[in-house]
Amino acid sequence: xxxxxxxxxxxxxxxxxxxFLIGLNSLLTVLSFLVGGKSSVLERNSDFNFGTLxxxxxxxxxxxxxxxxxxxxxxxxxxxxxxxxxRLAPSIRLLLIAENLNKFIFVITNTLGxxxxxxxxxxxxxxxxxxxxxxxxxIFLHGYDFVTAAKYCQLxxxxxxxxxxxxxxxxxxxxxxxxxxxxxxxxxxxxGLVLINxxxxxxxxxxxxxxxxxxxxxxxxxxxxxxxxxxxxxxxxKVSKAEGLLMLQMLSSTVVILISTIGSVLVLLxxxxxxxxxxxYMFYHSLLPLSDSFLFIFLQxxxxxxxxxxxxxxxxxSKVSTANxxxxxxxxR
Numbered sequence: 295x296x297x298x299x300x301x302x303x304x305x306x307x308x309x310x311x312x313x314f315l316i317g318l319n320s321l322l323t324v325l326s327f328l329v330g331g332k333s334s335v336l337e338r339n340s341d342f343n344f345g346t347l348x349x350x351x352x353x354x355x356x357x358x359x360x361x362x363x364x365x366x367x368x369x370x371x372x373x374x375x376x377x378x379x380x381r382l383a384p385s386i387r388l389l390l391i392a393e394n395l396n397k398f399i400f401v402i403t404n405t406l407g408x409x410x411x412x413x414x415x416x417x418x419x420x421x422x423x424x425x426x427x428x429x430x431x432x433i434f435l436h437g438y439d440f441v442t443a444a445k446y447c448q449l450x451x452x453x454x455x456x457x458x459x460x461x462x463x464x465x466x467x468x469x470x471x472x473x474x475x476x477x478x479x480x481x482x483x484x485x486g487l488v489l490i491n492x493x494x495x496x497x498x499x500x501x502x503x504x505x506x507x508x509x510x511x512x513x514x515x516x517x518x519x520x521x522x523x524x525x526x527x528x529x530x531x532k533v534s535k536a537e538g539l540l541m542l543q544m545l546s547s548t549v550v551i552l553i554s555t556i557g558s559v560l561v562l563l564x565x566x567x568x569x570x571x572x573x574x575y576m577f578y579h580s581l582l583p584l585s586d587s588f589l590f591i592f593l594q595x596x597x598x599x600x601x602x603x604x605x606x607x608x609x610x611x612s613k614v615s616t617a618n619x620x621x622x623x624x625x626x627r
Contacts, residue, residue, distance in 0.1 A: 304460040304519065312515040315556070316508045322559040329566045358584050361592040362401045368595035369398035372602065379604040381536035385473040386451055390602065392477055393447035397591050400440035403431060438488055441586050445510060446480030448547050452516040455544065459523045507555040517548040535605060543601040547594060554585040 376382075376390035406420075406428045454476070457465040487506070524541050527533045533541075565578055 304523075307522070308456070308460075308515055308519045311518050312512055315511040315514055315552075319507055319511060319556050319559060322556065322563055326559055326563040326566060329563060354581055354584060358587040359405070361584070361588045362405050365397065365401045365587075365591050365595055366405060368592065368599065369394045369401060372595045372598035373398070375599055375602045375604070379536065379602050381534065381604060382540060382602075383454075383470055385454060385470055385476050386540070388473050388477050389447045389451050389454075389480075390598070392480065393444045393451075394595070394598070396440040396444040396447065397595065400444075401591065403428065403440075439484060441590065442487060442506075443480050443484040445513075445551070445590070446483050448544070449509070449513040449516075450476055450480055452513045452520065452544055455540070456516040456520045459520055459527065510551045510555060514548045514551055517544045521545055539601040543594075543597055546597045547590075550585075550589045550594060553589065558582060558585065 373391050373394035376387055376394060379387065382390075454469040458469050459466075521541060521544075524533055524537070528538065561578060
């Protein structure tokens with residue numbers, strides 16, 4: 295098979311998956327908007343016990359809070375394992391470290407605000423200097439979304455791995471260059487979102503409803519194609535254990551993104567079509583904020599700790615792949 299045919303096949307697979315995912319998400323979003331506007335579940339319920347809703351809100355809020363508290367320890371640990379796993383490429387390690395540090399900054403600023411300022415779920419006697427520091431940091435970081443920056447770091451990892459294993463491995467060495475530039479791209483993209491929101495003057499825009507989920511779904515498409523290629527390479531013994539575990543972490547992140555985009559819109563559409571109890575609708579909206587705090591931060595940190603921890607060598611001689619040919623080469627450690 296010629297190189298042009300390989301490029302055509304790999305890129306067409308990526309393009310097909312991307313069109314399918316973005317098209318499905320857009321269709322569900324439009325249908326949810328149309329159905330919700332004509333026959334909302336809110337209009338079919340006149341009597342409702344708001345005490346139950348408040349109970350749901352308290353449970354989900356405290357659950358999200360404790361997930362963030364535990365992540366105070368998990369995010370630095372995941373960053374440490376990413377930094378010390380020298381079986382991963384330097385560019386990948388930098389992006390993984392940046393992703394976990396972004397999560398950690400988000401977690402620490404939110405937990406300080408929850409425990410010291412809002413005094414929930416229980417009040418803490420925080421020093422005045424700590425509260426002042428928290429307020430100044432929030433002012434300085436106004437509009438900058440660290441969770442979005444972390445997701446874009448994961449997107450860069452997906453893009454790097456896609457070029458590493460696709461197109462017959464010809465661009466593998468290119469993914470190892472300009473590591474610091476790759477690290478800057480997620481932060482520049484996040485700052486771009488901040489500037490656009492400032493210009494538009496609203497966060498509830500087409501940007502957040504269609505463009506932002508579309509960018510994340512591109513990451514899912516990259517991971518789907520990369521996972522398929524890795525399965526083929528694994529059958530020929532050309533995938534190291536570190537690469538396989540990294541692929542597992544990437545696929546778990548893809549599942550989280552699919553749940554928070556297509557999954558959440560699909561559930562909302564089904565509720566608006568068939569739910570006759572307002573309780574279900576409110577419970578859905580109470581659980582929605584947990585997609586970031588529990589799934590992407592807490593659960594993903596646990597998965598990263600498991601997948602990115604450097605394993606001990608069972609043998610002193612191992613097989614690694616060359617950049618362009620994926621042929622096993624013996625290397626003595």
